[in-house]
Amino acid sequence: MKKRGCLFLAAVWMGIFLTGPGWAQTRQITIALGSEPTTLDPQIREDGGERAVNDNIYDTVLTRTPEGDLIPSLAAQMPELVAPDTWEVTLRPGITFHNGEPMTADAVVYSIQRVIDPDFNSEQISFFSTIKAARATGDLTLHVITDGPDPILPSRLYWLKVVPPVHSKDPGFAENPVGTGPYRFVTWQRGQHIDLVRNDDYWGDAPQIMAVRYRFIEEPGTRLAGLMAGEFDLITNLLPEFTSHVPKSVNVLGLEHPIVILNADSGITKDPQVRQALNLAVNKMALANGLFEGYAQVAQGQLLSPSFFGYNDQVTAYPYDPDRAKKLIEAAGVKGQTIELIGTSGRWLKDRDLVEAVAGYWEQAGLKVNVRIFEFNEYLNRLFDRKTRADAIFVVSSNELLDADKSFSAYYKSGGVGASNTDATLASLIDAARSETDEQKRENLYHQAVKRAYDQAYFVWLLNIEDIYGLSQRLDWPGRVDARLLVQEMTCQ
Amino acid sequence: MGRFIYRRLIHGLIVILGVTVIVFVVTRMVGDPVQVMLPLESTPEQRAAFEKKLGLDRPIPIQFVEFMGNMARLDFGDSLWQKRPAMEIVFEKLPMTILLTAVGIGFACVLAIPLGIIAALRPGGVVDRVTVFGSLLGLSVPQFWLGLLFIVVFAVQFKILPTSGAGTPSHILLPALTMGLPTLARLVMLVRSSMIDELNRQYVKTSFAKGLPFVRVVGLHALRNAGLPIMTLVGWEVIRSLAGYSVVVETVFAWPGIGLTAIQAIEREDLILIQAIVFTAAVCVVVINIAMDFIYKLIDPRLKLT
Numbered sequence: 096m097k098k099r100g101c102l103f104l105a106a107v108w109m110g111i112f113l114t115g116p117g118w119a120q121t122r123q124i125t126i127a128l129g130s131e132p133t134t135l136d137p138q139i140r141e142d143g144g145e146r147a148v149n150d151n152i153y154d155t156v157l158t159r160t161p162e163g164d165l166i167p168s169l170a171a172q173m174p175e176l177v178a179p180d181t182w183e184v185t186l187r188p189g190i191t192f193h194n195g196e197p198m199t200a201d202a203v204v205y206s207i208q209r210v211i212d213p214d215f216n217s218e219q220i221s222f223f224s225t226i227k228a229a230r231a232t233g234d235l236t237l238h239v240i241t242d243g244p245d246p247i248l249p250s251r252l253y254w255l256k257v258v259p260p261v262h263s264k265d266p267g268f269a270e271n272p273v274g275t276g277p278y279r280f281v282t283w284q285r286g287q288h289i290d291l292v293r294n295d296d297y298w299g300d301a302p303q304i305m306a307v308r309y310r311f312i313e314e315p316g317t318r319l320a321g322l323m324a325g326e327f328d329l330i331t332n333l334l335p336e337f338t339s340h341v342p343k344s345v346n347v348l349g350l351e352h353p354i355v356i357l358n359a360d361s362g363i364t365k366d367p368q369v370r371q372a373l374n375l376a377v378n379k380m381a382l383a384n385g386l387f388e389g390y391a392q393v394a395q396g397q398l399l400s401p402s403f404f405g406y407n408d409q410v411t412a413y414p415y416d417p418d419r420a421k422k423l424i425e426a427a428g429v430k431g432q433t434i435e436l437i438g439t440s441g442r443w444l445k446d447r448d449l450v451e452a453v454a455g456y457w458e459q460a461g462l463k464v465n466v467r468i469f470e471f472n473e474y475l476n477r478l479f480d481r482k483t484r485a486d487a488i489f490v491v492s493s494n495e496l497l498d499a500d501k502s503f504s505a506y507y508k509s510g511g512v513g514a515s516n517t518d519a520t521l522a523s524l525i526d527a528a529r530s531e532t533d534e535q536k537r538e539n540l541y542h543q544a545v546k547r548a549y550d551q552a553y554f555v556w557l558l559n560i561e562d563i564y565g566l567s568q569r570l571d572w573p574g575r576v577d578a579r580l581l582v583q584e585m586t587c588q
Numbered sequence: 589m590g591r592f593i594y595r596r597l598i599h600g601l602i603v604i605l606g607v608t609v610i611v612f613v614v615t616r617m618v619g620d621p622v623q624v625m626l627p628l629e630s631t632p633e634q635r636a637a638f639e640k641k642l643g644l645d646r647p648i649p650i651q652f653v654e655f656m657g658n659m660a661r662l663d664f665g666d667s668l669w670q671k672r673p674a675m676e677i678v679f680e681k682l683p684m685t686i687l688l689t690a691v692g693i694g695f696a697c698v699l700a701i702p703l704g705i706i707a708a709l710r711p712g713g714v715v716d717r718v719t720v721f722g723s724l725l726g727l728s729v730p731q732f733w734l735g736l737l738f739i740v741v742f743a744v745q746f747k748i749l750p751t752s753g754a755g756t757p758s759h760i761l762l763p764a765l766t767m768g769l770p771t772l773a774r775l776v777m778l779v780r781s782s783m784i785d786e787l788n789r790q791y792v793k794t795s796f797a798k799g800l801p802f803v804r805v806v807g808l809h810a811l812r813n814a815g816l817p818i819m820t821l822v823g824w825e826v827i828r829s830l831a832g833y834s835v836v837v838e839t840v841f842a843w844p845g846i847g848l849t850a851i852q853a854i855e856r857e858d859l860i861l862i863q864a865i866v867f868t869a870a871v872c873v874v875v876i877n878i879a880m881d882f883i884y885k886l887i888d889p890r891l892k893l894t
Contacts, residue, residue: 130852133670140671216641218626221634269671285680286844287755312752312842313852316736321751324743472857475623512631 122587123306124328124570126580127318131286131311136269137256138210141218147331147580148289148309152193153256153274156184156203157249161584163402163497163576165249169198169257169275171235176532179244180227184252186235190298192259193273193280200231205260207239222254222496244530246537250404250496277302277583286311291582302583319565328567328587331580332444335388341565346390347574349562352398353449353491355436355555356506359516362486363429363462370552372423373434373487374413376460377453381415383558386445386452390563394556396549398492398502402576405499405528405541410549412556420460433463438489439474444560450489453555484515487555497577499541500529507548516553596881600874607870608863612655615859616648621668642668655863664864669856674864677849682868684754685845688837689829691760692767697822700772704779705806711784719776726773735766735840752842763841767834771825778821782814789813815887823880830872 132145137153158168167173169190174182190198207229210217217223225245231237241248262273272280277299278291289309293302310327312318318330319337330341338344357364357373364370383391396413399406424430434457438450447468454464467485469477478488490513494502506513509522521544528540548554562578572585622639639645643654658664664674707719742762743751750759786792787810795805835847842848846865853861 221631284755286684287753310753310842313848314839314842317739317752317840317842320736320739320744324739324747324751326743326751472620472623475620479623 121306122304123308124304124567124582124585124587125308125310125326126582127310127312127321127327127330129311129313129315129318129332132289134269135272135280135283135289136258136263137272137274138206138215138217138219138258139269144311148291149256149272149274150276150579151278151291151307151582152272152276152280153258154190154276156186156252156255156257159253159497159575159577159579161573161575165253169203170252174239174249174252177238179532180241182239182241182245182248183232184237184239186237187298188235190275191296192262192275193294194259194262196259196261196273198257198259198275199234200237202260203255203257204229204231204237205263206255206257209258209263210255219254222251226251244532246528246530246532246534247496247498247500250498254496278307281306300583303586304582307582322565322567325567327565328570329572329580329585330565331562333563333565334444335390335563337565338388338390338563342568343566343570345564345566345572345574346561347576347578348392348400348402349560349576349578350400350493350495350497351443351491351560352394352400352493352502353443353446353489353557353560354394354398354506355453355557356488356490356513356515357553357555358484358486359518359551359553361484363427363432363434364486366427366429367551368423368427369429371413372420372427372460373457374552374555375416375423376420377456377555377557378415378417379412379557382449382452386448387558387560390561391558392561394559396556397545398494398506398554398556399499399545400559400576403494403497403499405503405538405545407542407545409542410545413552417456417459424461430461431463433465434486435465435467436487436489437467437469437474437477437485439471440468442471442474443491446489446491449557453489453557479512488513488515491560495577499544500525503541503544504529507544507553516551518547518551518553521547521551521553592881593878596878600878603874604867604870608656608659608867611863611866612652615862616644616651621857621859659867664867665860667853667858667861667864669853669858669861674861675868677861678846678864678868681844681846681849684843685830685834685838685847688760688763688767688834688843688845689826691764692837693771693822693825693829694768695764696768696772696775696825700775701779701811701818704776705783705811707776707780708783708787709806716780719780723773723776726769727777729769731766731770731836732840734769735762735837738762738766739840752840754844763837763843766840767829767837774825775818775821779814779818782817783810786810786814812887816884819880819883819887823876823883827873827876830876831869 128144128147130144132148133142134140134145135149137149154169156168156170157165159165169186171185171187174184177183184203186200186203192198207226209215210219211223211226225241226239227242228240229237239248257275259273262268270283277294277297279294281290281292283289290306292306312321315332315334319340321327322330322341333341333344357370359365379393383389383393393412396410397407436450436454438446440447450466450468454466457464477485478490492502492506503525505511507521508514508525509517509519524540524544528537531537531540562574564574566572569588570585622635622644626635626638643651662675666672667674667677670677703719707716710716739751739762742749749762753759792805792810795809832847832850834845835851837843838845838848839851850865853865
């Protein structure tokens with residue numbers, strides 16, 4: 096039966112695709128991704144190509160609006176905290192997986208246990224590290240138990256894709272995915288394309304687009320050419336300089352923040368005056384307009400975008416004030432001294448350009464800058480090195496949970512992999528927020544953390560980069576702040 | 589002949605063994621895949637667990653013994669990046685590169701031999717000058733630029749060929765042309781100079797004097813004697829392509845071959861896949877070299893195989 100079902104879907108797909116010039120009327124689109132998924136099991140990897148496809152095949156317990164607000168998806172309502180370490184989730188009734196398996200509390204419990212099982216070795220484990228267990232309390236209700244109060248659990252459930260308990264045990268699951276989402280899997284020609292068709296039994300609003308083909312083109316120039324030739328309807332990671340060449344483009348404030356981590360414990364950056372001077376010296380607006388052609392915004396003195404939980408709108412960017420920067424450098428007695436700035440090249444959009452531009456500004460402020468661009472692995476050695484911390488390390492942080500906890504634990508909190516401070520007060524604020532279940536109190540704790548890190552200038556907060564997509568003339572899509580490519584939100588003529 | 593095959597196989601095995609040992613050592617000396625594979629924010633505990641899972645926490649000699657044992661069974665383990673057997677990926681991608689190479693170099697051979705011969709018949713003539721100029725141009729143009737130019741002209745402007753990908757005969761035309769043109773340029777120059785040498789030899793002049801037909805003298809005798817360097821170059825082009833030279837064309841045209849996969853594996857520090865690809869490339873080089881020796885013998889039976 097399953098085989099016949101697959102054959103039917105393949106026949107539908109072939110029929111749709113082979114209809115030639117009439118295909119525009121059948122509302123199919125082709126999306127060019129920068130990388131091919133390595134697996135279509137949605138719980139194994141932490142991989143952009145995989146997410147782009149699986150986000151359309153699978154549903155999550157909670158989801159987000161295009162603006163970033165958490166809302167129920169498979170859950171009928173937002174989870175409720177029934178004990179300090181227990182969240183109750185109630186599911187929507189009547190949902191089935193594409194193969195007919197019912198989507199019940201057992202399926203969600205199974206999905207949670209599967210992803211946190213150490214033997215399963217999921218690369219997504221850091222998203223679920225606080226979850227201890229899950230148990231069904233009814234057909235459509237379950238409890239998620241954490242290893243202490245975990246206010247971030249709703250954000251974690253936004254990441255949890257629910258898999259079918261029976262079919263996911265099939266050894267071929269990773270190549271034949273089955274979810275509850277708005278699109279069904281049809282075929283995967285490795286190296287060439289993945290095809291999905293609309294799930295007409297979808298529990299939510301019916302998508303307008305009938306079918307989607309994913310192509311994998313690593314070279315940005317080739318993706319652009321494909322869009323201009325009419326082969327693709329949507330391309331990802333469009334370079335800012337190409338936006339004027341494409342039929343349409345969409346830009347949305349994204350998840351990536353380039354920053355420079357300053358060593359607050361030793362070297363010339365130990366002095367807060369110097370750290371503030373390094374912030375004041377950089378013309379961030381010029382970087383946004385010059386390097387990114389306006390497709391980036393000045394970061395407002397924090398490692399968060401306005402759509403992130405914990406964003407403090409009372410804190411704004413350090414202004415560009417080169418004269419004050421020079422005076423602070425002189426007052427700190429470090430004029431003419433050398434600062435080491437570490438970066439890498441080709442890992443993030445315009446990473447080397449940003450490092451060199453920052454170095455130029457710092458030199459204008461009266462310092463000598465020793466820029467060291469390392470191959471990525473050596474760069475990571477420097478970033479993770481706890482003993483001989485560099486004065487300044489460039490990094491681009493990305494936070495898919497849209498919650499301050501992930502970024503702050505890694506970069507703000509003393510001992511975090513990217514932190515260069517031993518500020519116990521800041522660490523205690525982040526720790527307190529991590530277990531505070533009162534949303535208002537938790538937000539206040541993050542606001543304090545943002546303000547403290549800003550006053551101490553532990554970083555040079557540079558930009559918040561926008562995601563840019565190239566679109567064909569016939570496709571409409573407003574984009575999303577969480578960078579998900581949800582085909583159900585797209586329409587085509 | 590049996591002795592020759594035996595000796596060449598032993599030499600080939602030594603080369604393959606040497607290459608794999610070098611790759612094993614280099615992939616373990618340069619970089620740490622654990623750091624690259626896991627997200628930046630991973631904890632030291634998560635890194636340690638991943639390292640243990642990959643067996644990278646064990647002493648290098650133990651890793652090496654296990655590696656050689658597995659290699660003998662063509663089992664390099666699962667790709668860190670794709671989470672499936674590395675050799676499965678190689679066997680999936682290699683035919684695509686062989687196809688691209690065959691079409692690209694085949695196209696070059698089909699055009700280069702007649703063009704080179706025509707140019708050699710009247711050195712300094714108009715055809716010769718145009719051929720030499722065209723060849724120099726073909727050699728001077730960077731391949732990636734040529735590929736992008738073809739895409740802009742044939743796919744974007746005229747919309748007669750696809751920009752990228754694989755699957756239909758039309759998909760292979762632009763990448764094969766891009767791959768074949770530099771080979772064509774090199775080959776034309778070689779055919780031309782080899783044929784000029786041969787055509788000036790006494791036996792050719794004698795053959796003409798005896799009234800042998802032009803096509804027979806040029807096409808059979810002269811071309812056959814000029815064949816060895818031509819075959820050497822064709823073999824070298826095939827080896828280069830299979831050993832990684834196809835990477836530029838495969839990247840520009842998103843052609844799902846072994847070259848593109850090699851670059852992706854290197855970018856992701858997937859040392860298991862890198863080992864499998866380099867091993868396969870080494871095997872290809874050895875096999876083609878042995879095949880070339882046989883072809884030499886076919887072209888010129890006077891050659892002694894040692």
